Amino acid sequence: MELSGSEIIIQFLKDEGVKYLFGYPGGAVLHIYDALQNQDDVIHILVRHEQGATHAADGYARATGKPGVCLVTSGPGATNAVTGIATAYMDSIPLIVITGQVPSHAIGSDAFQEVDAVGITRPCVKHNFLVKDINKLAETMKKAFYVATTGRPGPVVIDIPKDITAPHIKIPYVYPKQISMRSYNPNLKGHPKQIKRAVELLLSAKRPIIYSGGGVIIDEASDQLRQFVRKLGYPITQTLMGLGAFPGTDPQFIGMLGMHGTYESNMAMHECDVLIAIGARFDDRITGVTSKFCPHAQVIHIDIDPASISKTIKADIPIVGGVKQVLTEMIKILGNARQSPDKAALDIWWKKIKSWQDQKSYAYEQTDGVIQPQAVIEELYKVTKGNAYITSDVGQHQMYAAQFYHFDKPRRWINSGGLGTMGFGLPAAMGVKLAFPKKDVACVTGEGSIQMCIQELSTCLQYNLPIKIINLNNRYLGMVRQWQEFFYEKRYSHVYMDSLPDFVKLAEAYGHVGIKVEDPKDLHDAMKEAFALKDRTVFLDIITDQEANVYPMISAGKAHNEMELSPLQQEIQASLRAKGETV
Amino acid sequence: MRHIVSLLVENEAGALSRIAGLFSARGYNIESLTVATTEDRTLSRMTIITNGSERIIEQITKQLNKLVDVVKLQDFTEGNFIEREMMFVKVKAQGDGPRAEVKRLSDIFRARIIDVTDTTFCIELTGSGEKLDAYIKAMHENNVIEVVRSGSMGILRGEKSLTI
Numbered sequence: 001m002e003l004s005g006s007e008i009i010i011q012f013l014k015d016e017g018v019k020y021l022f023g024y025p026g027g028a029v030l031h032i033y034d035a036l037q038n039q040d041d042v043i044h045i046l047v048r049h050e051q052g053a054t055h056a057a058d059g060y061a062r063a064t065g066k067p068g069v070c071l072v073t074s075g076p077g078a079t080n081a082v083t084g085i086a087t088a089y090m091d092s093i094p095l096i097v098i099t100g101q102v103p104s105h106a107i108g109s110d111a112f113q114e115v116d117a118v119g120i121t122r123p124c125v126k127h128n129f130l131v132k133d134i135n136k137l138a139e140t141m142k143k144a145f146y147v148a149t150t151g152r153p154g155p156v157v158i159d160i161p162k163d164i165t166a167p168h169i170k171i172p173y174v175y176p177k178q179i180s181m182r183s184y185n186p187n188l189k190g191h192p193k194q195i196k197r198a199v200e201l202l203l204s205a206k207r208p209i210i211y212s213g214g215g216v217i218i219d220e221a222s223d224q225l226r227q228f229v230r231k232l233g234y235p236i237t238q239t240l241m242g243l244g245a246f247p248g249t250d251p252q253f254i255g256m257l258g259m260h261g262t263y264e265s266n267m268a269m270h271e272c273d274v275l276i277a278i279g280a281r282f283d284d285r286i287t288g289v290t291s292k293f294c295p296h297a298q299v300i301h302i303d304i305d306p307a308s309i310s311k312t313i314k315a316d317i318p319i320v321g322g323v324k325q326v327l328t329e330m331i332k333i334l335g336n337a338r339q340s341p342d343k344a345a346l347d348i349w350w351k352k353i354k355s356w357q358d359q360k361s362y363a364y365e366q367t368d369g370v371i372q373p374q375a376v377i378e379e380l381y382k383v384t385k386g387n388a389y390i391t392s393d394v395g396q397h398q399m400y401a402a403q404f405y406h407f408d409k410p411r412r413w414i415n416s417g418g419l420g421t422m423g424f425g426l427p428a429a430m431g432v433k434l435a436f437p438k439k440d441v442a443c444v445t446g447e448g449s450i451q452m453c454i455q456e457l458s459t460c461l462q463y464n465l466p467i468k469i470i471n472l473n474n475r476y477l478g479m480v481r482q483w484q485e486f487f488y489e490k491r492y493s494h495v496y497m498d499s500l501p502d503f504v505k506l507a508e509a510y511g512h513v514g515i516k517v518e519d520p521k522d523l524h525d526a527m528k529e530a531f532a533l534k535d536r537t538v539f540l541d542i543i544t545d546q547e548a549n550v551y552p553m554i555s556a557g558k559a560h561n562e563m564e565l566s567p568l569q570q571e572i573q574a575s576l577r578a579k580g581e582t583v
Numbered sequence: 584m585r586h587i588v589s590l591l592v593e594n595e596a597g598a599l600s601r602i603a604g605l606f607s608a609r610g611y612n613i614e615s616l617t618v619a620t621t622e623d624r625t626l627s628r629m630t631i632i633t634n635g636s637e638r639i640i641e642q643i644t645k646q647l648n649k650l651v652d653v654v655k656l657q658d659f660t661e662g663n664f665i666e667r668e669m670m671f672v673k674v675k676a677q678g679d680g681p682r683a684e685v686k687r688l689s690d691i692f693r694a695r696i697i698d699v700t701d702t703t704f705c706i707e708l709t710g711s712g713e714k715l716d717a718y719i720k721a722m723h724e725n726n727v728i729e730v731v732r733s734g735s736m737g738i739l740r741g742e743k744s745l746t747i
Binding site (some may be wrong): 118122123126127130148181182183184305306307310311548 | 593594597600601604608625638641645646648649651652653654717747
């Protein structure tokens with residue numbers, strides 16, 4: 001088969017099983033767009049901004065586990081994609097970004113729409129390529145997919161000069177089914193001796209805790225995690241990125257940990273004697289101040305990336321390997337072990353955890369006339385029966401969603417954890433909806449975040465993507481305002497979103513349905529109505545309590561046992577103390 | 584502590600900047616870095632001299648290993664290895680006395696004079712970093728016109744080797 005560079009790109013994507021290509025045309029990719037016209041296997045989704053393309057592809061990848069693919073032009077096309085690339089990089093999401101480049105002979109001449117895309121993206125990709133020879137195009141694309149999807153996944157950029165895609169230069173094409181790279185061999189298997197040692201340590205624990213992260217979801221190891229946790233009977237806490245890997249409604253799950261995690265999970269972290277980290281990387285939002293992190297614990301750390309191990313927290317038993325394989329081995333060893341968990345010690349430990357749980361750290365006061373943001377997520381959870389795919393932007397609403405939507409399945413909770421990218425939620429929801437058109441997909445956002453990629457409402461109309469936007473509108477950049485309240489004596493510097501648009505009219509202008517909710521009494525019906533409108537994109541603009549805070553909170557420089565508690569929890573704590581019922 | 588890390592990397596455009604970029608992005612120190620192709624033209628050999636705590640060095644080697652262009656890497660510091668650096672020095676050499684003095688010093692250091700004018704000598708010297716420092720010191724600062732140093736390169740002693 002003789003194909004041009006452009007045709008090779010499209011044919012390769014087809015052969016690789018790529019269904020959707022999120023992109024935006026421009027000069028350097030014109031040849032490719034011309035070739036796109038002649039086929040209907042790879043469906044192109046025209047976004048309204050290249051950032052939207054990367055987030056949409058990212059959302060698709062997070063929901064399906066398959067790589068998300070984007071096509072953008074040179075110069076501004078590439079720079080606009082950088083935020084999305086960095087977002088995927090921080091959360092280890094397989095993303096392929098094809099950037100057009102000025103013709104080979106013009107590279108380095110400051111040509112129109114020229115940037116050094118490979119240079120600009122280098123620090124935020126797993127790897128990147130500049131294709132200099134059409135004969136290496138297919139092989140390079142295969143390498144890109146291979147690198148992006150194996151080991152610790154991540155984004156890969158392929159920069160393709162315009163002359164490589166010229167229609168009149170045709171070469172023979174064969175789909176490279178397999179590729180090997182001498183410099184890239186991810187280690188997937190944990191060391192058997194280390195695994196055995198880890199199980200022995202786990203079984204000797206008196207106050208154990210299992211701390212799992214996004215790695216479990218990436219490695220499709222939810223079943224193994226569930227078996228492992230069940231077998232041990234230990235409490236499990238999950239990171240923001242790990243939510244859903246273990247069922248959120250299971251009694252062994254004691255809530256998310258970290259900066260806005262539950263009281264019980266953070267206290268359990270602080271007091272545990274054995275900690276097993278599974279596919280988690282001890283991010284600073286998880287650890288609090290590292291010098292006071294888990295002061296009594298011996299640490300087992302399973303991670304596919306050796307560089308994650310002992311980076312911030314020293315691992316006593318490091319295990320480099322894929323989570324699924326290592327957990328499978330551990331379950332096998334546990335099945336044959338003569339020793340079993342220390343039941344008596346575990347009973348005492350669970351009792352202590354229950355006493356922390358009794359303090360109800362997520363509790364908030366319902367108010368008449370004013371909608372509490374937490375109540376919105378609880379309503380969303382009820383109306384969707386916990387089955388929706390939830391994307392989010394970044395800020396308070398993100399934390400409320402993580403706290404109050406109990407994810408029972410992996411890949412249902414889609415948010416920018418590492419980079420914290422506002423503007424992620426809406427385009428990510430588009431990617432999810434394309435992957436699962438029959439499922440409910442909601443984007444939990446705020447009036448700040450949503451305006452960062454609001455133009456994608458237009459894409460939603462063009463491709464009929466009936467997602468539900470749950471806008472927690474508190475007229476503040478809520479999380480920044482909360483920090484200014486706590487740490488800057490309420491000096492609210494530039495956090496009031498003055499001159500907000502009328503979101504209902506805005507949604508209508510884009511051809512969608514807009515519903516404004518101000519009274520708590522109307523919340524349930526509005527939510528029901530939004531999800532009942534199966535084939536419409538609905539923008540629920542929900543006016544919430546302006547100064548609600550996210551609790552508990554571990555401030556900078558503080559340890560897990562030094563959380564700021566909500567006023568309500570402090571009351572509960574005091575009354576439990578008075579009754580002598582607290583530890 | 585000072586570490587000497589030796590790498591085999593794909594001889595591809597951008598490989599060097601990936602490595603240099605890693606050091607600057609993560610705030611690691613680079614004392615010197617040398618790079619050139621090997622007998623296999625598809626591979627470059629690189630020697631990096633860096634310093635940091637054990638923890639930092641562990642991160643540096645792990646992060647370097649993570650780069651897709653890095654084929655193989657070894658921290659030589661703990662092992663048995665040879666380290667050498669090369670230097671060119673251009674010095675003032677005018678009048679019989681000073682010229683004889685430079686020549687005498689160069690003989691002591693086993694340096695070679697590789698270029699001569701009426702007023703200058705250019706000297707080539709190979710050795711450890713300390714030896715090169717000592718030579719410059721002996722040469723007296725105000726006589727030195729120009730110094731060009733290669734940065735260190737290293738190789739393992741004995742039968743051990745860093746090859747693929």
